[in-house]
Amino acid sequence: MEWTQIKVTCAHKDLDEVAAVMCMLDNGLMIEDYSDIEENLMSVYGELIDDSILHADKQKAAVSIFVPEEKNYPEYIAFLKERFAALSLQTDITIEGLEEEDWANAWRAYYHPVHIGERLVVVPAWQKYDAAPEEVTVLMDPGMAFGTGTHETTRLCAAMVEKHMPENARVMDIGTGSGILSLFALKLGAKSANAYDIDPVAVRVAIENAKDNGVENFRCGVSDLLAGVDLSEGPYDFAMANIVADILIRMSENVADYLKVGAKLVCSGIIEGRWQDVREAMEAHGLALCDEDSENDWKVLVFVKK
Secondary structure: OOOOEEEEEEEEEEEEEEHHHHHHHOOOOEEEOOOOOOHHHHHHHHHHHOOHHHHHHHHOOEEEEEEEEEHHHHHHHHHHHHHHHHHOEEEEEEEEEEEEHHHHHHHHOOOOOOOOOEEEHHHHHHHHOOOOOOOEEEEEEOOOOOOOOOOOHHHHHHHHHHHHHHOOOEEEEEOOOHHHHHHHHHHEEEEEEEEEEEHHHHHHHHHHHHOOOOOOOOEEEOOOOOOOOHHHHHHHEEEEEOOOHHHHHHHHOHHHEEEEEEEEEEEEEEEEEHHHHHHHHHHOEEEEEEEEEEOEEEEEEEEOOO
């Protein structure tokens, strides 16, 4: 079996947060941390210590995971980029000699039509797909943004959108990535979708995907969580946030202010061990858990504004 190494270099002070995010993808981490190596060790251990290690930048650290060949490693990279951006972490992601601009091309080798929920299908924009009459399809060219339907968090969230979103809803999508959830919402009958992401690349990709799908009433902009959300038409009928537990908890303090009474919020991107923390935070700020589901180590929670 062949493996692909994804290596994330960061400031040493951010090592724990970077490792925590990468644990969401794989528990087998390789950590490079040379902060404890002292210059005088050379006189004690001589040539046993490699010179590159001895003189490594003590202010930097690196975390690597190894992805098996059957997994979609570009999706992993997009996931990491989105989560690090949401946490305002400055990182450098490398992958066995591949340049960043090559990642988008790598999607095509791994990406095939994905069936989600009862009748949702994600179709690669470059492939022909004959949809059944009842199927709702979204054409997706993910580029450098997270969200193609192959990751558990996206599938779980999309299935809950299909299950819970009321027809003709005004939708808010926080951390939109590729825009996939908003596009499904619009094709399922939403009146409009306002999507936001902290990453300008994701915003550009989402807008391009919306054009490719011919949807109307889709708006997408750069925003740090709820900071730039448009409330000119009042609170929303439905919302989704496929981010990460710590960010969802931070957002819980005022997300209810953006929702109508009775509106539902789908929260995904939650690793199994953190779902109770997210639930407690949301319930402490006027939201009640009304549905949940899980896949592998990931959890999706649906809340309703009381």
